[in-house]
Amino acid sequence: MAGATAERSELVPDGALGSAISFVIEWFPLVIVTALWELASGWAVAESILPPPSVVLVRTFDMLATGSVLPELLLSVYRVAWGLGLSIAVGVLLGIGMARSDSVENFFEVFLAMLYPIPKTALVPLALLWFGRGTQTAVLIIFLACLLPIILNSYNAARTVDQNLIWSAQMMGTSDRKILWKIVIPDTIPEIVTGIRQAIPIAFIALTGAELIGATDGMGAIIRSAGQLGIYPRMFAAIVLISAMAFIALRGFDRLERRVFVWT
């Protein structure tokens, strides 16, 4: 990726024209694949089981324009926000706690090692038993799925905090208790940010999985019901919208990060 970017920047002129060209280069592969899909549909594959992108796109804009999909979309965003938010709050504390205290690490290590290989959507039936169909189940699954990348990144960062930073602060009168807030947490922020960036797509994967099985509303439920009823354009439109949400969330997060953490 980095290599490709470097090559590209040599070929592309600076300024508005350059960014327009970069935009085209970035999206050109998608255009090709979409065009192939358009050709394949109705020719290589029956249109009834693979609706062409033109139909899917019209359907997507239609769902947005009439506003019929908006409550479902907002509900899914709401679930992702809660699940991701909780996993950040808990994951950062747990990651740093485990890195700084042997007993905390010892206690939680076994649970995390057990949780790690489980596909989190496999827990949906259990969550349904506890919370029923709906938001709580989805939030729990998203929370569990996002927890590990956030814990791992903050754990590794807090383990490797530069000892000289801690010593410098102690020399200037910072007590051991305050070292956590004044040095360890700020120093781990770049890695916490990396963990959140890894967790964002995972959150949407978990959301879709949880809603597919464990919800009667939200984007995942649309995919399921449209699939069962055989309304494939609607099903594809819901998939496109989930993908778009995840993409916007990731891009938005990167922008926010560059603005807030200018020092990284």
Next chain:
Amino acid sequence: MDGHVVVSNLEKVYQSGASQTKAIEDLSFEAAAGEFLSVVGPSGCGKSTLLYLVAGFLERTQGTISIDDVEVEGPGTDRGVVFQDYALFPWRTVMGNVKYGLEESGVGDEEAEATAQRYIDMMDLDGFEDTYPKELSGGMKQRVALARTLAYDPKILLMDEPFGALDQPLREALQDHLIDIWSDLEKTVLFITHDVEEAVYLSERVMIMTRHPGTKKSILDIDLDRSLDREAIVTSDAFADLKNEVWRSLREETEPEVSL
């Protein structure tokens, strides 16, 4: 003037599992208040360990370290440390870094900023107050680190090869800057280096350490006319003689290592 350092019968053993490594053995010396004392020695002689013991970062195995007759028990604001890798807080601006120690001592924000500004100016960093460390060059980072340490006014500066990562012209400029400041601020300096010329140029006395385990080999008085400029000093015979004496003494310690 305060800042009298007394080290006596110091011993430091690193314990790692069943194996023990003696880094420092039976080391005693004093640094008078306001003195500039350099410590040179072959690599692995424990000179950085010595500095970390005086700083209170490490616990000593035997012996005592006292500052103005008070024994060192951990880090404290009577000392300031400058590392080779600067150890600046990346999430704080130059101003934020320099006023950190003042904030921690409970000085009001306005006063902290005014004091920090004085040291920023002293280090020729004005105009960079709102810059983050990642945007600074190595020499500038080290000036910020020095300003940060000086700003909270410790009695003793502990410097661990502070200019070791910088190129020659920059190193010389910072050495001269340090001498200027030191003569005005009246602080005791304990300066760790492996650069003989640097040690002789900066110091009033140079302590040479033996090879592993480290202890004092000798202490040399550096009697140079400080009213002269750098060129006059470094080209003088007196400077060359002192440099050669330290170099020879150090050479005796490193010789066994360099058999090829």
